[in-house]
Amino acid sequence: MSDDHDARWRGTPELDVLLAAARxxxxxxxxxxxxxxxxxLDAAPDLSRLMSGVNGSSSQLSRARSSRLDLARFDAWLGHSVNGGVGLLDTLRERAPLQDKKRIAANKADVKARALDNARTLLxxxxxxxxxxxxxxxxxxxDGTLGGRVAVDALAVATKVLSVLPADGLSLTEVAELACGDTKALSSGGAPKLVLEALSLKEGIPRPVDPVGIRLLWETAGVSVDALxxxxxxxGYRVSExxxxxxxxxxxxxxxxxxxxTLDMITRGPLTxxxxxxxxxxxxxxxxxxxxxxxxxxxxxxxTDGQPSAAVHKLLAGRRSGTEIHWRNDFDWAGLRMTGRALTRYDAVPWRxxxxxxxxxxxxxxxxPLKGFPAESPWDPELAHAMHRSGRAVMEERTIPDLLLDLS
Structure with missing residues (x-):
């Protein structure tokens, strides 16, 4: 143990250097x-002499620039009665709590893995x-693990919200209450951004950052940000009320x-x-x-004047039982996606x-030219194939004469 078996190293810069390295x-x-x-060894004036004592060497490491500190030896040295009798872990804890960073990281990884599994199960x-x-x-x-930018709580909220969409003209607070039992769940944090990223993928468009674009994207899922x-x-929309x-x-x-x-008008009373x-x-x-x-x-x-809004969904949600809906859009990728969702949501019939x-x-x-991510047309698979081959989009205005025949 050398002749440095005394407590005079306690509180010195030399011991502080060793303790910091050990921590x-x-x-x-x-x-x-x-x-x-x-x-x-140049981190403190007498560090070389202290290291010699800890390592059990009688000679100082005067020519060396660095030395290896064996943690087990250091623990034994600190635990010796003449050096205070307090081992390494307790000595460090006396100064500040020890953080088991490996355990913390492992726990975080477990939490994220469970959050990802829960999200997959719910969706x-x-x-x-x-x-x-x-x-x-x-x-x-x-490596398939949840990215560091994704907060576990935000993912849980976003997943619950996506599981209840589409809505029929519900406000953000109503959707938050329905999905999470908390009206403020979508008022801040990362959850709204995650939901919008998902809806952007659904629509095949970049995630909007401007208020109007954000409102319109929420409305594609039937969520009302602004009822007016x-x-x-x-x-020709005649109603019985x-x-x-x-x-x-x-x-x-x-x-x-x-x-x-407006959505506000539709919510004033039924329009059957x-x-x-x-x-x-x-x-x-x-x-x-x-x-x-x-x-x-x-x-x-x-x-719909573009993507179906919350007002569109609210109006059609109140349709009379047995009503047949005939739905169409532009002949582009977005149009195929919107038509496909309408056929699923409303049991609609493709309209030309x-x-x-x-x-x-x-x-x-x-x-x-066709733009964006390609889509399919399950109701008429050859339609999407023909669009792939031509690479051309046809706007709805080109078909107006035929559409008017159906409306007359």
Whole structure:
């Protein structure tokens, strides 16, 4: 043990250097007093002499720049009665709590693994399609573990929210309450961002960062961020009720006037359609043309004006039992996805969204290149194949004359 068997090293810079080096090693090694650590001998004036005492050497390491500190020897040296009689771990704990960083990391990994398993289990019970699998995959490291940027609590909230979507005009707070039992679950933190990332994959678009884009993306899942901005335009939409909004809709239908309904208006009272069929289009030009040419004789038509909003879903959720919905969109990838979801959600019938209608409308001089992620058309597989081959999108406006025939 050498002649340095006394407590005079306690509180010296030399001992502080050894203790700091030992703490770093222990905290990264499950707090096991084993192995060694390199110590720079110029870190304190008499460090070489102290190291000689700890290592049991009678000669000082005057020419060496560094030396290996054996943790077991250091523990025994500290535990000797003449050196205070307190071992390495207790000496370090007297100064500050020891952190078992390996254990902490392992516990975090376990928590993240359980969170990922819980998310997969919950989402496996829903019928959303492969976009949810792609979303979960985007959150993983290369080794398949949950990425460091993903907070466990945020993932749990986001997963619960996705499991209850789509909604029918519910507000963010209502969705949060429905999914998590907490109206503030989507008011802050990383959960809203994770949900929007998932919805962006669903729609095949980049995640928006501006307020309008965020609102519109929420509305694709039937969630209302702003009940006054969310709207749907209707024509010939006659209803059986007699409250003020119902009367406005009926009067507009009789006059052949396209009529905008906000989500706020739709929630004021039921709007139960009287027609047996409702036609749904994507572009406002279709409903405008129907208003000009057919007026009050037009069939009931609903215009989503792009991605279906919370107002669209709320209106259609209140449809009369047995109503047949005929749905169409642009002949592009987004249009195929929206039509496919409508067929699933509303048991809708494709409205001139078939191979023949596409080929009749296709004109390379008046079409545009297809953009975004490709989609399928399960109701008519050859449609998607033809679109792949041509690489061209056909906007709905090209089909207006045929659509008007169906509405008359």
């Amino acid at each position: 770093k090693k222990l905290e990264s090694n499950w707090l096991k007093v084993e192995g060694s650590v390199t110590v720079q 496996a019970t829903t019928d959303h399609g492969d976009w949810l699998d792609r979303w979960l995959s985007s959150l993983l490291n290369q 901005s969310s709207r749907v335009v209707v024509l 007699d409250h003020v909004v119902a009367r406005w809709s009926n009067e507009a239908a009789d006059a052949g006037i396209p009529f905008p309904l 359609n009287t027609a047996d069929r409702i036609f749904v289009c994507e572009n406002i030009a279709v409903i405008a043309a129907a208003g000009r040419t057919l007026g009050g004789e037009s069939g009931a038509i609903v215009c 969204m078939d191979l023949q209608s596409y080929e009749q409308a296709l004109d390379t001089r008046n079409s545009e």
